Amino acid sequence: MATTEKSFTTISGVEVAPLYGAGDVEVEYERDLGRPGGFPFTRGVYGSMYRGRLWTMRQFAGFGTAEETNARFRYLLGHGQTGLSVAFDMPTLMGLDSDHPRSLGEVGREGVAVDSVEDMALLFDGIPLGEVSTSMTINSPAAILLAFYVCVAEGQGVPRARLRGTVQTDILKEYIAQKEWIFPPGPSLRLVTDMVEWCAAEMPLWHPVSISGYHIREAGSTAAQELAFTLADGFTYVEWALERGLGVDEFAPRLSFFFNAHLDFFEEIAKYRAARRIWARELRERYGARDERSLRLRFHAQTAGVSLTAQQPEVNIVRTALEALAAVLGGCQSLHTNSYDEALALPTEEAVRLALRTQQVIAHETGVVNTADPLGGSYFLEHLTNELERQAYGYLERIEELGGVVAAIEQNFFQREIAEAAFRYQREVEAGERVVVGVNRYAVEEEAQPPLLRVDPELERRQVERVRALRARRDAGAAERALARLAAEAASERNLMPAILDAARAQVTMGEMCDALREVWGTWRETPVF
Amino acid sequence: MAKVGLDGHDRGAKVIARALRDAGMEVIYTGLHQTPEQIVETVIQEDADAVGISILSGAHMTLVPRIVELLRERDAGDVLVVAGGTIPAGDVAELKRLGVAEVFTPGAPTSEIVAFLRARAAA
Numbered sequence: 001m002a003t004t005e006k007s008f009t010t011i012s013g014v015e016v017a018p019l020y021g022a023g024d025v026e027v028e029y030e031r032d033l034g035r036p037g038g039f040p041f042t043r044g045v046y047g048s049m050y051r052g053r054l055w056t057m058r059q060f061a062g063f064g065t066a067e068e069t070n071a072r073f074r075y076l077l078g079h080g081q082t083g084l085s086v087a088f089d090m091p092t093l094m095g096l097d098s099d100h101p102r103s104l105g106e107v108g109r110e111g112v113a114v115d116s117v118e119d120m121a122l123l124f125d126g127i128p129l130g131e132v133s134t135s136m137t138i139n140s141p142a143a144i145l146l147a148f149y150v151c152v153a154e155g156q157g158v159p160r161a162r163l164r165g166t167v168q169t170d171i172l173k174e175y176i177a178q179k180e181w182i183f184p185p186g187p188s189l190r191l192v193t194d195m196v197e198w199c200a201a202e203m204p205l206w207h208p209v210s211i212s213g214y215h216i217r218e219a220g221s222t223a224a225q226e227l228a229f230t231l232a233d234g235f236t237y238v239e240w241a242l243e244r245g246l247g248v249d250e251f252a253p254r255l256s257f258f259f260n261a262h263l264d265f266f267e268e269i270a271k272y273r274a275a276r277r278i279w280a281r282e283l284r285e286r287y288g289a290r291d292e293r294s295l296r297l298r299f300h301a302q303t304a305g306v307s308l309t310a311q312q313p314e315v316n317i318v319r320t321a322l323e324a325l326a327a328v329l330g331g332c333q334s335l336h337t338n339s340y341d342e343a344l345a346l347p348t349e350e351a352v353r354l355a356l357r358t359q360q361v362i363a364h365e366t367g368v369v370n371t372a373d374p375l376g377g378s379y380f381l382e383h384l385t386n387e388l389e390r391q392a393y394g395y396l397e398r399i400e401e402l403g404g405v406v407a408a409i410e411q412n413f414f415q416r417e418i419a420e421a422a423f424r425y426q427r428e429v430e431a432g433e434r435v436v437v438g439v440n441r442y443a444v445e446e447e448a449q450p451p452l453l454r455v456d457p458e459l460e461r462r463q464v465e466r467v468r469a470l471r472a473r474r475d476a477g478a479a480e481r482a483l484a485r486l487a488a489e490a491a492s493e494r495n496l497m498p499a500i501l502d503a504a505r506a507q508v509t510m511g512e513m514c515d516a517l518r519e520v521w522g523t524w525r526e527t528p529v530f
Numbered sequence: 531m532a533k534v535g536l537d538g539h540d541r542g543a544k545v546i547a548r549a550l551r552d553a554g555m556e557v558i559y560t561g562l563h564q565t566p567e568q569i570v571e572t573v574i575q576e577d578a579d580a581v582g583i584s585i586l587s588g589a590h591m592t593l594v595p596r597i598v599e600l601l602r603e604r605d606a607g608d609v610l611v612v613a614g615g616t617i618p619a620g621d622v623a624e625l626k627r628l629g630v631a632e633v634f635t636p637g638a639p640t641s642e643i644v645a646f647l648r649a650r651a652a653a
Contacts, residue, residue: 090536090587094563102565105592106536179538179562220541306541310636343636344618346588419544426545430639439637449619455588528561530544 011264011434012222013424014387020379027382032277036331036372040280042273042385043373044331045296050369054082056334057359058135058300062087062112063346064459065466066122069112072349073127079353080360083334084134084165086123087111088145093180095141095518097511098463107460110346111137115467115511117504120148121155129153133164135210135300135334140182142169143195143497144513146208147504166207166256166300169195172233172405173212175526176414177219182514185406187521191496193240198497200251207256209237210300216414217260218306220422223271224388226260228395229414231278236405238287248287252294261327261335262304263319269375270384272299272330278389300334301327308343312438313450316340321358328362329375335359345452412529419530467509474507482506483516490520532560532569534597537587542614546582549640555647566596573601573609579651580610582643590617591624598629610651614638 008016017024027033036044046052059076061084062069073084088111091103097115098107107113114120124134129152138145146167150160171188174181181188192209199208213230221229234255241251259275262268279297283289303323308316317340324337337355339347347355363369375381402408409415428434435441471479482503489499503513531547533540540562551557558576560569573581581601583594594613601609613625614634622633631650634643 090589094536096536102536105589106587109588110537179540218541220545308636344616418541419548422541423545423548426549426640430641436637440639452618526561528540528544528559530547530559 010223010267010384011262011425012224012267014224014267014384014391016380020383022379025379025382026386032386033376039284039292039295041276041296043376045276045298045333047372049331049372050328050363051371054363054369055328055332056083056133057081057356057363058083058085058334058336059352059356060085060087060137060302060336061352062089063110063453063455064108065113065463066119066125068108068459070123070125070127072352073123075349076352076356077127077132079356081356084127084132085336086134086136086138088136088138089113092141092145092510093138095182095511095514097509098460098467100511105460107463108455113459113463114145114148115463115509116470116507117148117151118470118507119466120145121152124152128158129156130158130162133166135166135168137168139168139171139174139178139180140188141510141514142167143191143500144504144510146195147497147500148510150203150501151504160203162205163203164205166210167195168212168258169209170212170233170258172236172409173215173230175409175524176216176229176233177221177418178215179526181524183517183521184524185409187490187517189236189240189406192237193244194495194497196237196241196251197244197246198495199254200246202497204254207254210256210258211237212258214258214260214302216418217262217304219418220425221418222421223262223264223267224391225395225417225421227271227275227278227388228392228399230257230259231275231282231392232396232399232405234279235282235286238283242287248283248289249291249294252283252287252289253291253296257297257299259299259301259332260304261301261323261330261332263307263323265322265326266381266384267388268323268326269330270381270388272301272327272332273373273381273385274389274392275299276331277385278392298333300336301330301332302336303327303338305338305342308338308340309436309438310343311443312447313340313343315438316343317354317358320355321362324358325362325366325368328368331373341450341452344449346455348451348453351450412527415526416529470507471509478506479503479508479512482508483512486513487516487520490517531557531582531584532564532572533562533584534564534566534569534593535585535587535589536563537585537589537615538562539586539615540584542586543582543584546584546614546640546643550644550647553644553648555644566593566600569597570600570604570606574604574606578609580612580647583611583613584615585613585617586615588616590615591621594625594630595628602629610647612643612646
């Protein structure tokens with residue numbers, strides 16, 4: 001089909017002109033950009049950015065049981081990564097112990113199996129918790145895994161106030177995109193707020209929430225949707241914490257974010273800059289934050305899993321490098337780079353080492369770290385930053401009209417938007433309008449797959465035995481009492497963290513705690529739309 | 531269109547469900563977190579000609595064969611079974627040996643899936 005005019009759009013569908021000049025951009029330097037480290041933080045959250053300190057190189061890792069993942073952690077630390085990031089298996093993510101009937105076949109497959117505080121101790125064996133920062137991708141049972149971590153630190157003699165790290169905890173995006181929910185929104189938000197409140201008092205160096213857009217984007221959203229939906233979720237957590245009676249500056253400094261680093265290079269950089277600007281403005285103007293630290297949107301980025309291909313997987317190395325570069329030019333504080341084999345399986349050692357090296361090359365060989373916001377002032381970039389901000393505000397208004405994030409979730413607003421965008425993208429690819437190298441253009445005869453990581457099914461059997469042995473060994477009375485107390489606290493309005501910690505110390509398992517909470521709070525069922 | 535086990539990655543399943551519906555097929559999407567038993571029950575209740583199992587959690591070698599087995603046990607062995615997701619080539623071969631008609635892995639166009647089902651599922 002011959003056309004005289006081809007449209008050039010970002011991967012999200014934003015129109016791009018052939019050229020941008022001074023007349024195309026409306027920017028007032030002080031109002032819209034500022035200096036890095038100063039309101040509205042468009043150019044970066046810190047004055048010195050990477051000259052002062054590089055982003056944390058933090059590779060998401062986990063499979064099998066605690067021992068296998070501990071070995072992978074040490075491997076990555078040995079090769080120069082500077083932060084830990086834990087991937088848990090599906091049963092753990094869904095609040096089920098490894099011996100639950102629904103865990104069959106799933107244990108250790110997508111991440112590490114953690115059923116108890118003992119598993120957590122094994123996971124960090126030989127790793128001094130006072131000297132690392134750890135991010136845990138866990139949502140519905142986040143409070144429990146945090147309690148396990150705190151207990152392990154106690155065992156190492158490290159006070160909780162010294163612990164650095166993050167739990168993802170972002171339950172709203174679960175209903176929207178990642179789908180790892182257990183309880184309905186109300187009790188879930190209460191639990192998130194309990195964590196925010198408790199961490200504000202007990203763990204000043206910890207991030208109790210990582211407000212995430214990564215998964216929303218992976219599910220198929222556009223960049224503007226990722227931006228808007230993430231910020232909307234963030235504002236909701238702020239509102240719940242304020243409702244609880246916390247001062248905004250008491251907790252906002254410890255809210256963190258997690259964005260996707262997708263393929264459309266300039267769109268991603270613009271997205272991060274717009275995110276910082278919107279957050280700073282809203283926190284100050286709408287929520288009355290006065291502490292500068294409340295206004296700083298600090299984020300972890302992960303290169304887009306969904307951009308990886310199974311065909312010619314080595315090409316993923318190139319994709320990941322470019323995505324990582326965008327995240328760095330966009331000013332991320334922490335970064336995970338995907339391994340080239342991840343469209344096929346969890347990464348091998350060799351593949352993940354290469355992913356880490358990708359970050360190290362950017363940091364040490366390209367010179368992009370020498371100055372803050374190096375692309376700031378680019379006509380195209382400033383235009384795109386403004387445009388994404390404009391589109392994001394459009395969505396934020398719609399969400400408010402629907403009654404807020406929870407109401408919008410219940411009306412399937414986000415889910416429908418995401419399904420639409422995902423379908424549109426697939427149609428573009430199948431029509432050849434959107435090129436995917438190696439898939440719909442430049443394909444080759446099927447080649448043999450690279451050697452892949454296989455998770456030994458024997459590990460499931462071992463983990464099942466392990467959790468059963470723990471239950472048999474522990475003080476049954478103490479465990480029972482702790483569980484009863486947890487249920488009682490869940491039915492009350494008191495902060496649940498102390499009861500969860502006591503249950504952890506009494507060797508109550510994660511699944512048992514979640515079951516007790518399911519009894520009190522019920523479970524969530526979605527009405528799917530496609 | 532079924533999502534089996536704890537896996538919550540439903541982007542592909544939904545895109546395919548819609549593509550099949552747009553192609554004129556009657557599609558029932560089970561939603562997430564279905565057990566093999568629940569899926570087979572739905573297949574039988576809905577008198578489905580085919581079932582597509584989407585799974586990206588790595589648990590496919592336990593859960594997909596279980597579905598095939600249960601369909602046979604319930605005299606629904608003639609239902610066409612296809613699968614998709616993060617399934618390495620070696621496992622694809624094994625699943626086909628166990629009775630899965632085809633496995634659609636990352637990059638498979640929806641047009642290919644539509645064509646396959648049109649050709650292979652009973653009228």
